[in-house]
Amino acid sequence: MKVLWVINGPISEIGKKLNIMTKDSTGWLTGYLSELRMLKDIELYITFPLTNQKEILTERVDNVTYFSFHQKAIVKSLKIPSYRVGDIGKQQLKQIIEKVNPDVMHIFGSEFEHSLVAAKIYNKPSSTVVHIQGLVSVIAEHYLAGLPPKALNKFAFSSLLRGNLKAQKEKFRKRGKYEVELIRFVNHVNGRTDWDRACVERINPQIKYHFCNESLRNSFYDYHWNRNMCEEKVIFMSQATYPIKGLHFVIEALNDLKQKYPNIKLRIAGNNLINVSGLYNKLRISSYGLYIRSLIKKYDLMNNIEFTGFLSESEMVKNLLKANVFISASVIENSPNSVGEAMLIGTPVVTSDVGGVKNIFEHGVDGFSYQHDAPYMLAYYIRKIFENDDLAVEFSENAKIHALKTHNKKTNMKTLLKMYNDIVNPNKENYDVE
Numbered sequence: 001m002k003v004l005w006v007i008n009g010p011i012s013e014i015g016k017k018l019n020i021m022t023k024d025s026t027g028w029l030t031g032y033l034s035e036l037r038m039l040k041d042i043e044l045y046i047t048f049p050l051t052n053q054k055e056i057l058t059e060r061v062d063n064v065t066y067f068s069f070h071q072k073a074i075v076k077s078l079k080i081p082s083y084r085v086g087d088i089g090k091q092q093l094k095q096i097i098e099k100v101n102p103d104v105m106h107i108f109g110s111e112f113e114h115s116l117v118a119a120k121i122y123n124k125p126s127s128t129v130v131h132i133q134g135l136v137s138v139i140a141e142h143y144l145a146g147l148p149p150k151a152l153n154k155f156a157f158s159s160l161l162r163g164n165l166k167a168q169k170e171k172f173r174k175r176g177k178y179e180v181e182l183i184r185f186v187n188h189v190n191g192r193t194d195w196d197r198a199c200v201e202r203i204n205p206q207i208k209y210h211f212c213n214e215s216l217r218n219s220f221y222d223y224h225w226n227r228n229m230c231e232e233k234v235i236f237m238s239q240a241t242y243p244i245k246g247l248h249f250v251i252e253a254l255n256d257l258k259q260k261y262p263n264i265k266l267r268i269a270g271n272n273l274i275n276v277s278g279l280y281n282k283l284r285i286s287s288y289g290l291y292i293r294s295l296i297k298k299y300d301l302m303n304n305i306e307f308t309g310f311l312s313e314s315e316m317v318k319n320l321l322k323a324n325v326f327i328s329a330s331v332i333e334n335s336p337n338s339v340g341e342a343m344l345i346g347t348p349v350v351t352s353d354v355g356g357v358k359n360i361f362e363h364g365v366d367g368f369s370y371q372h373d374a375p376y377m378l379a380y381y382i383r384k385i386f387e388n389d390d391l392a393v394e395f396s397e398n399a400k401i402h403a404l405k406t407h408n409k410k411t412n413m414k415t416l417l418k419m420y421n422d423i424v425n426p427n428k429e430n431y432d433v434e
Contacts, residue, residue, distance in 0.1 A: 001041060001103045001424060002045065002100060002102045002103050002104075003036075003044050003045070003105075003106060004096075004097065004100050005029075005045070005046040005047070006048075006108065006115055007046060007047070007108045007109060008048070008108065008112060009022065010022050010066075010068070011029055011030060011033070011046075012030070013061050014046075014061060017059050018059060018068075030217055030218065031214060031216045031407070031412075032214070035412075036416070037062055037063045037064050039417075042417075042420075044063070045064070045065045045100045046064060046066050046067070047069060047093070048066070048067075048068060048069075049068070049069055049070070049071040049083070049085070049089065049112075049114050050068040050071070051072070051073055056096065069089050069093050069114070071083045071084065071086070071089050072084055083113070084113055085113050085117045090121070093114070093117060093118050097122050104129065104420050104423055105122050105124070106420075107128065107130045107131065107182070107186075108131045108133065110130050110131075110133075110178075110179040110182050110183065111135075111136040111137075111176060113178050115130070116181055119182055125185055125187045126187045126188075126423070127423060127424065128186040128187065128188065129186065129188035129190055129423060130182060130183060130186055130188070130189045131189075131190050132192075132196040132199075132200060133334065134334050135200070135334070136175050136176045137172075137175075137179045138176075138199050140169055140172035140176055142331050143168070143169040143172055143244055145331040145332070146243075146331060147248060151248070152164070152165050154287045157283045157284075157285075165287055180203055183203045183204050184204050186207070187208055188210060188423055189207055189209055190212045191209060191212075192211060192212060192213050192214065193359040193360075195334055195355040196334050196355075197209050210422070211415070212415045213406050213407060213408075213412050214340070214412065215407055215408075215409045215413070216341055216344060216407050217341070219313050220344040221344055223320075223321060224345065224346050225320065225321055225347045227393055230323060231265075231323070233264045233386060234323050235254075235264070235267065235324065235326075236268075236269075236319050236320060236322075236325070236327070237266065237326075237329070238269045238316070238341075238342075240268045242288060243288055243331070244330055244331050245329065246329030246352065247292055247329070248295060249329050249331075249372065249373065250327065250375070250378070251292065251295045251301065252376075253375040254299070254304060254305075254379075257383065258299070258304060265305075267306045267308060267323070268306070268307050269307075269319065271310065272309070273286070273288070274292055275307075276293070316341070320342055320345040320347045324348070325349075325350060325382050325386070326342040326347040326349050326350075327349070327350050328351040328357075330354055331352070331354060331372050333355040334355050334356045335355070335356045335357065335359055335360045336351075339361060340403055340406065342399075343402060343406075344400060344403040345400075346396035346400040347396070348367055348385045348392045349399060350368045350369070350382055351369050352369065353370060360402075360403075360406050361399075362398075365398050366395060367385075367395045367399055368384070
C-alpha cells in the first residue's frame with residue numbers, strides 16, 4: 001500500500017537532512033512515523049511546502065521518501081505574508097502525486113490552501129482522509145474569549161504588520177474557509193474526540209469519521225515525574241503566544257496564588273511575549289503582548305513569570321520534570337498534545353475543560369479540570385496540588401497509566417492501518433501489527 005502524507009512543513013529529520021529550519025508544530029507526527037516506517041507492506045511518502053525553494057527537493061530517510069513543493073508568500077502593503085500555492089507549487093504537487101500514485105492520501109492540517117489544492121489534484125475523495133488536529137474555522141469563534149474591549153482595541157506598532165486582535169481572529173476565519181471546503185470535498189476524516197466529530201459532522205454530515213488516537217514524541221514515554229525532584233511552587237505552561245491559550249486568565253489566577261505563595265513561579269515555553277527591551281522588541285511586541293504586560297504590571301507579577309524561549313523535545317521533558325504543576329488554560333482545544341505529554345511524564349495537570357479534553361483526561365483522577373473562564377478555580381486546584389503531596393503523586397501515577405493507553409503506539413498504529421485498509425479495501429482483511 002502506498003500512502004502519501006501531505007503536511008504543513010518539514011519535520012525535524014528531513015530538516016536536518018536538507019539543512020532547513022523546522023517548526024515544532026509538526027513534531028508530534030514522529031509518533032506515527034516511527035511505527036509506520038518499520039512496516040514492510042507500507043510505502044510511505046511525505047510532501048511539504050517550502051517558501052524559498054522553487055525546485056522539488058527529494059530525499060529518502062529510513063524508508064520514507066520526502067518531496068518538497070513550492071509555496072509563495074503574498075505580501076500586501078505592510079501586512080504579514082500569507083502563503084499561497086502558486087502555479088509552480090500546483091505543478092509540482094501534480095508531479096509528486098502522479099509519481100507516487102498513492103493508494104491513500106492522508107492530509108495533516110486542514111486549514112491551509114496547499115491541503116485543499118493537493119486533495120483536488122489527487123481528485124479521489126474516497127481515497128483521501130483528513131487528520132483533524134484543530135479546526136481553525138471553529139477556533140475563530142472562540143479566539144477573543146475573555147478579552148475586554150480595551151484589549152481588543154489596544155494598538156501596537158506590530159499591528160500595522162499583523163493586525164490587531166480582531167484582525168487576527170479574521171485571519172483564522174478566512175483560513176477556515178479552506179478547511180470547510182476541504183472537509184466537504186473528501187469522504188474521510190480521522191479524529192479522536194467528541195468535539196472534533198461534532199464539528200466535522202456540522203460541516204459535512206455525510207463524512208466517514210475514523211477514530212484514531214495520536215502517538216506522541218518518543219522522549220515523553222521514557223521519563224516519570226518525581227515529587228522529590230521537582231521545583232517547589234513552579235507552574236509550567238507550554239504555549240501562550242496567542243489568546244486562545246488563555247494566558248490572560250492565568251495571570252488572574254497567578255495573582256490569587258501570589259497572595260499565599262509570594263515566590264511562586266510561572267514558567268512559559270516560547271518566546272518572551274512581553275519583552276520591550278531595545279527598539280526591535282518594542283516594535284515587534286503584539287497587541288496581545290501589550291495587554292498581558294499591562295496585566296502583569298497591574299498585579300506586580302513581573303518577578304513571578306519567566307519565558308524560556310523555544311524548547312527542544314528534550315528541554316520540554318526537563319521542564320515538565322522540574323515543574324510542580326503543569327497547566328493548560330486554553331479557551332478551546334481538541335485534545336491538546338501538551339496535556340498528553342504532561343500526563344505521559346506524570347507531571348500533575350490542571351487543565352481547562354474545553355473541546356475534546358474530557359476524552360483524554362478524567363477530572364479528579366488524572367488531575368483537575370476547570371471552567372476555562374473561571375481563573376479562581378484554576379488557582380484553587382493549583383493550591384490543592386501544592387498542598388497535598390500524596391494527591392500530586394496519585395494524579396501523577398493515574399495520568400501516566402491513562403496516557404500510556406491513549407497514546408499507545410502499537411494500538412494507535414493498528415487503528416491507523418485499519419483505517420487505511422478500510423479506505424482502500426473495505427471488504428478485505430485488515431492490516432495488523434505484530
